[in-house]
Amino acid sequence: MAYFLVRSLLILAFLILIPPLLGEFWAYQLGLYFIYGLAALGIGLAWGQAGILPLGQGMFVAIAAYVTAHGLLALGSSPIAYLALPAACVLVAVLAFAFAALVFRGRFEQGPSFSLMTLALTLAAFQVANGWSRVTGGFNGLRNIPGLPGLDGFLDLYYLIAILLGLSIAAVDYLLHAPIGVLWRATADNERRLAFLGYDVAVIKAAAFAVASGLAGLAGALYAPQQNLVTPDLAGFAFSGDLVIFAAVGGRATVLGPVIGAIVVGVLSAELRDRFPWWEIGIALFFIVVVLRLPGGLMTLFVPLRRLSFTRTVTRARSVAPGKPRIATSLSVAFEDVRVRVGDVTILDGLSVRTGEEAVLCVIGPNGAGKTSTLNVMTGMLPRRGGRIVIDGADVLRPEPAIVASKGVARKFQTPSVFPKLTIDENLAVALWAGRWRGFDLLRSGLFGWTSPLLEEMRRRFQFLDDGTRPASALSHGERQILELTMALITEPRMLLLDEPCAGLSHEETTAVIDAIQWARGELNLRVIIIEHDMELVRRLADRVVVLHQGRFLADGSVEEVQRNPEVRAVYVGGSR
Numbered sequence: 001m002a003y004f005l006v007r008s009l010l011i012l013a014f015l016i017l018i019p020p021l022l023g024e025f026w027a028y029q030l031g032l033y034f035i036y037g038l039a040a041l042g043i044g045l046a047w048g049q050a051g052i053l054p055l056g057q058g059m060f061v062a063i064a065a066y067v068t069a070h071g072l073l074a075l076g077s078s079p080i081a082y083l084a085l086p087a088a089c090v091l092v093a094v095l096a097f098a099f100a101a102l103v104f105r106g107r108f109e110q111g112p113s114f115s116l117m118t119l120a121l122t123l124a125a126f127q128v129a130n131g132w133s134r135v136t137g138g139f140n141g142l143r144n145i146p147g148l149p150g151l152d153g154f155l156d157l158y159y160l161i162a163i164l165l166g167l168s169i170a171a172v173d174y175l176l177h178a179p180i181g182v183l184w185r186a187t188a189d190n191e192r193r194l195a196f197l198g199y200d201v202a203v204i205k206a207a208a209f210a211v212a213s214g215l216a217g218l219a220g221a222l223y224a225p226q227q228n229l230v231t232p233d234l235a236g237f238a239f240s241g242d243l244v245i246f247a248a249v250g251g252r253a254t255v256l257g258p259v260i261g262a263i264v265v266g267v268l269s270a271e272l273r274d275r276f277p278w279w280e281i282g283i284a285l286f287f288i289v290v291v292l293r294l295p296g297g298l299m300t301l302f303v304p305l306r307r308l309s310f311t312r313t314v315t316r317a318r319s320v321a322p323g324k325p326r327i328a329t330s331l332s333v334a335f336e337d338v339r340v341r342v343g344d345v346t347i348l349d350g351l352s353v354r355t356g357e358e359a360v361l362c363v364i365g366p367n368g369a370g371k372t373s374t375l376n377v378m379t380g381m382l383p384r385r386g387g388r389i390v391i392d393g394a395d396v397l398r399p400e401p402a403i404v405a406s407k408g409v410a411r412k413f414q415t416p417s418v419f420p421k422l423t424i425d426e427n428l429a430v431a432l433w434a435g436r437w438r439g440f441d442l443l444r445s446g447l448f449g450w451t452s453p454l455l456e457e458m459r460r461r462f463q464f465l466d467d468g469t470r471p472a473s474a475l476s477h478g479e480r481q482i483l484e485l486t487m488a489l490i491t492e493p494r495m496l497l498l499d500e501p502c503a504g505l506s507h508e509e510t511t512a513v514i515d516a517i518q519w520a521r522g523e524l525n526l527r528v529i530i531i532e533h534d535m536e537l538v539r540r541l542a543d544r545v546v547v548l549h550q551g552r553f554l555a556d557g558s559v560e561e562v563q564r565n566p567e568v569r570a571v572y573v574g575g576s577r
């Protein structure tokens, strides 16, 4: 905390010292660049942290600027006019949240579709700003907007902007180091994993976009009194593009980078504009060189400054995470005549199978039998064309990863699915928080200290998990398998779906993983469904075996029973595997 405060105070002190050092003219100019920096700061958060590139933030700057302009024009010198600023910020943040939650709901964002939608919105907003003259003043915009009551438009306003920028930087810094910041990075890294842990990914991403847009709103709210003018250009794509360039030039993955980008490009433009007629080409070249030579932005050059705004390692005392309610009965699943087709390919062809009394159910079958697809359709990764999937007695009409997870189902994938850019500790923390955080917990750094008896036991069994600061990307395949298994287990599920959990593990690791699964099974009253080819492993673990073939149920029984079954033997060329 002290570190955080000192850093924030240093930034504030720097901003406050500018006018005495550089004079009023530069304070005014820099005030404008700080306003741009506020909007770019938000882009850095959305793009550099949560992986969402917004191409139309100018629209939010413009909406807030028009709202504030009307507030100031209507209320004049009354102190109530100040309310226009927070009102404008909240309005755009709510609009942004609603838009993003709607777009992200029920689908994983792959590719640039969200960015393109924001681009389309800003193009539409530009048209509206030009055409809706009664409200926006049309092409000429709103002019002669009064300044903020009681503040002169130069030094006083500069200090207000500087203080709000400093506070915004501190707030973003705080958020990025809070659990929500880790979840934003986790979203950018592997949002499917996050959903399978039970998080509402759409809300998490929408929250990042709302904060980013709230900052754009603050920029717009300050722009109106600073420039005394709001024109449709603010909503235009060119300005939105500039904001993205500021973030990219400064360093989108850092807190300070986007602000520094806005200041550097702003100052460069101001210096070149009057000297060279083709100055914009110079700026474009500068941008290209920075992007090519310094993909991390200008912040890469300022390593000491970079440390001011980057991750820190904090060792905290461990506290036991809130427990999850234990339900005595095992969770059941029934497939009734389930059909799955993708294009012309029939993947599941009327599959009917249900869990029984067994704790560990192994699903076997030749390659392409539909084993993984069974788990995929159950967890919403494949669309169902017919039949019913009943989980815990309830028909799940539209299975989605987070919905299935909320019923107590955890899944470990065939290819380990972790958050590669997060550390081991962060991977484990994200899993541990799932389903346990309440209210404003995601803003409390105390959550980093959470642990659970189950996690401690897994740490004892697999000692590499104790090396918490290692990034998951540095782990071997086997270690990632174990990390993912641990993440699934510490959510304390009622059912664990494992797709070839020991693939790629050494003999010792395989034995340790089997021991851990058996221990957790008893500890959590867990039902485990395992897809496995290795019959030795099946023999050691399975209470019951189900055999699939060509997307249909073929046989079930004990290991010996299915191995003796002539139909099963017939589909496995050369007998059992």
Ligand SMILES: Nc1ncnc2c1ncn2[C@@H]1O[C@H](COP(=O)(O)OP(=O)(O)OP(=O)(O)O)[C@@H](O)[C@H]1O
Binding pocket: 342, 345, 346, 347, 365, 366, 367, 368, 369, 370, 371, 372, 373, 374
């Ligand atoms: N999204 C998809 N689009 C098209 N075909 C698919 C899709 N998913 C699975 N399939 C096909 O469905 C069949 C069953 O695949 P699935 O991965 O479920 O088999 P499996 O029994 O798990 O096989 P393996 O043991 O090799 O992992 C395969 O022929 C596969 O190519």
